[in-house]
Amino acid sequence: MKVIKNISFEIKEGEIVGFLGANGAGKTTILKMLCGLIYPSEGSILVSGNLPFRRKENFLKNITLIMGQKQQLIWDLPPIESFYLNASIYDLDKFEAKKRIKKLSEMLEIDEELFIPVRKLSLGQRMKSELLAALIHEPNILFLDEPTLGLDINAQRNLRKFLQRYNQETNATICLTSHYMKDITSLCKRVICVHEGAISYDGKLDLLLKKLSPVKEILIVCRSEEDAIKLENSGFTVKNKIKNEITIKIENNSITSSLKTILNNFDIEDLFINEPPIDEVIGKVLIKKDYDI
Amino acid sequence: MIFNLINRKIFTLLKVQYSNMLEYRVEIALWAISGIIPFFMLNIWTNNNLNESINISDVMLSRYFLCAFFVRQFSVVWVVFSFEEDSLMGKVSPYLIQPLNPFFRYFAQHLAEQITRFPFALIIAFFFFIFNPESIWIPNLSILLLSIVSTFLSFLIQFLIQSIVACLCFWTEKASSIERLLFIPTLFLSGLLAPVVSFPSYVKSWIYLTPFPYLIDFPANLLSGNKTNISAGLSMQILWIFLLFPLFKKIWSEGTKKYTAMGS
Numbered sequence: 201m202k203v204i205k206n207i208s209f210e211i212k213e214g215e216i217v218g219f220l221g222a223n224g225a226g227k228t229t230i231l232k233m234l235c236g237l238i239y240p241s242e243g244s245i246l247v248s249g250n251l252p253f254r255r256k257e258n259f260l261k262n263i264t265l266i267m268g269q270k271q272q273l274i275w276d277l278p279p280i281e282s283f284y285l286n287a288s289i290y291d292l293d294k295f296e297a298k299k300r301i302k303k304l305s306e307m308l309e310i311d312e313e314l315f316i317p318v319r320k321l322s323l324g325q326r327m328k329s330e331l332l333a334a335l336i337h338e339p340n341i342l343f344l345d346e347p348t349l350g351l352d353i354n355a356q357r358n359l360r361k362f363l364q365r366y367n368q369e370t371n372a373t374i375c376l377t378s379h380y381m382k383d384i385t386s387l388c389k390r391v392i393c394v395h396e397g398a399i400s401y402d403g404k405l406d407l408l409l410k411k412l413s414p415v416k417e418i419l420i421v422c423r424s425e426e427d428a429i430k431l432e433n434s435g436f437t438v439k440n441k442i443k444n445e446i447t448i449k450i451e452n453n454s455i456t457s458s459l460k461t462i463l464n465n466f467d468i469e470d471l472f473i474n475e476p477p478i479d480e481v482i483g484k485v486l487i488k489k490d491y492d493i
Numbered sequence: 494m495i496f497n498l499i500n501r502k503i504f505t506l507l508k509v510q511y512s513n514m515l516e517y518r519v520e521i522a523l524w525a526i527s528g529i530i531p532f533f534m535l536n537i538w539t540n541n542n543l544n545e546s547i548n549i550s551d552v553m554l555s556r557y558f559l560c561a562f563f564v565r566q567f568s569v570v571w572v573v574f575s576f577e578e579d580s581l582m583g584k585v586s587p588y589l590i591q592p593l594n595p596f597f598r599y600f601a602q603h604l605a606e607q608i609t610r611f612p613f614a615l616i617i618a619f620f621f622f623i624f625n626p627e628s629i630w631i632p633n634l635s636i637l638l639l640s641i642v643s644t645f646l647s648f649l650i651q652f653l654i655q656s657i658v659a660c661l662c663f664w665t666e667k668a669s670s671i672e673r674l675l676f677i678p679t680l681f682l683s684g685l686l687a688p689v690v691s692f693p694s695y696v697k698s699w700i701y702l703t704p705f706p707y708l709i710d711f712p713a714n715l716l717s718g719n720k721t722n723i724s725a726g727l728s729m730q731i732l733w734i735f736l737l738f739p740l741f742k743k744i745w746s747e748g749t750k751k752y753t754a755m756g757s
Contacts (some may be wrong), residue, residue, distance in 0.1 A: 214540055232754050236589075236590060237586055237589055237590060237752065238697070238752065238753065238754055239749070244664075256591070257592040260590055260592045263590065264698075265585065265587065265589070265590050266589075270583055270584065270586065270587065271587075272584075272588070274513055276516040277509065277513055277516070279511055280511070281509050281512060281513075284505060284509070285505055285506065285509045286508070286591070288501055288502050289502060289593045290591075291502075334587075446620065453601075
């Protein structure tokens with residue numbers, strides 16, 4: 201069975217690209233092929249000039265793979281032991297390893313956790329330690345497969361902040377899959393949508409969002425019900441009306457002019473612009489085969 | 494320079510795995526105790542005067558089975574089970590993209606386990622001598638050193654055989670079932686239950702063509718001071734390693750192409 205079919209894309213150095221797709225769409229398989237875990241049955245892949253599957257030492261020293269649901273830390277030992285082990289695997293001397301552990305642990309805000317057995321750490325602390333273990337060799341290319349899976353909101357935010365900082369400081373390229381849309385929207389300018397093993401969209405995230413949700417909903421609270429009735433009959437597309445509250449739909453490109461008209465002609469007490477929920481919008485792309493923007 | 498780097502990798506791997514194994518010292522003590530099959534076999538042999546048929550004295554036979562116990566303690570291998578589990582659960586994936594073959598981790602795990610096991614094996618030997626004081630002997634230094642080398646070679650042969658079987662995980666999900674098939678000849682032909690010399694001549698000539706007698710029988714005979722051809726035995730051990738290593742490399746390289754990173 202072919203899991204991935206006829207896909208082609210290029211990623212520039214320093215880019216953060218989000219891979220979006222439903223469960224089983226093939227996004228994790230793409231990451232596994234990019235990092236050299238899976239041997240592609242046909243086609244070619246070049247990652248920083250290397251054929252990933254050959255797993256040459258200089259290629260492996262340049263990449264890392266972090267899987268939210270898998271861990272490489274030794275369960276019964278404190279993370280610091282795994283860090284030193286990884287440091288020696290990547291040929292770092294003890295002094296350099298210490299320096300990097302200190303730097304990364306400060307960035308990740310972990311300290312005492314380094315000396316507590318992994319089995320006693322919380323999921324968030326474990327994930328931070330996993331990140332440290334995976335980044336100790338300062339890779340230029342990061343493959344992240346659902347790195348925030350199972351983390352609470354604060355831990356997710358901290359992880360995103362860390363990845364943003366790592367990307368800014370090292371110009372590392374990051375390929376990311378996540379089912380949490382906040383990860384995608386706050387980290388990725390570009391997304392690649394995968395549907396049944398094929399790419400259904402590859403481009404800027406904001407363009408995709410505009411295409412998928414061309415209208416915004418505006419809730420207007422009028423001073424009186426009469427004003428609401430006048431507004432209802434003034435030609436706007438009305439979604440619903442309850443007493444003096446009316447919800448209208450306005451196209452993205454005419455929001456400013458429409459709001460001016462409303463504020464000048466009606467007695468308005470308050471108004472709210474509602475962005476459509478991002479999960480709902482992206483959800484549409486996951487079930488569609490092709491999106492031409 | 495390169496040698497230093499490799500040394501440091503192996504040293505760190507061993508150190509970390511030893512710390513890890515110390516967490517399991519109670520289990521390791523129990524495993525050590527569970528390896529006392531040779532002592533049961535000694536009991537069966539001496540109680541039935543079976544040693545007379547192969548012209549080995551009671552004392553030499555008891556030394557043989559004690560040495561068989563020791564060799565077994567330091568050559569026991571379980572890599573197929575660890576690799577099978579890690580492979581099926583996707584735990585191998587992070588190791589595969591590190592610049593070190595994952596089998597070095599398992600190798601270090603085994604060595605670390607042997608170091609942890611050593612004091613328990615000594616305690617068991619101490620009790621053995623209390624109950625069999627006539628068996629006490631001190632092997633000369635050169636024989637002791639050669640026996641350590643031979644036991645390590647035996648461990649290497651078993652590690653390579655199991656690693657080859659473990660790589661079958663890339664094709665079949667239950668490679669450990671194939672290992673169980675190998676357990677039978679290992680048990681009967683390695684010298685764990687009976688010295689290979691006790692087999693009929695025509696069977697013996699076939700057994701010596703397999704790797705099994707070099708796993709326990711040869712190193713145990715060497716250490717216990719029984720008559721054995723040292724250079725032939727060591728040469729056969731080295732030959733088997735030279736035959737098995739390229740086979741492992743080939744099956745590993747073909748197998749990783751089949752790896753689907755299941756469970757991750």
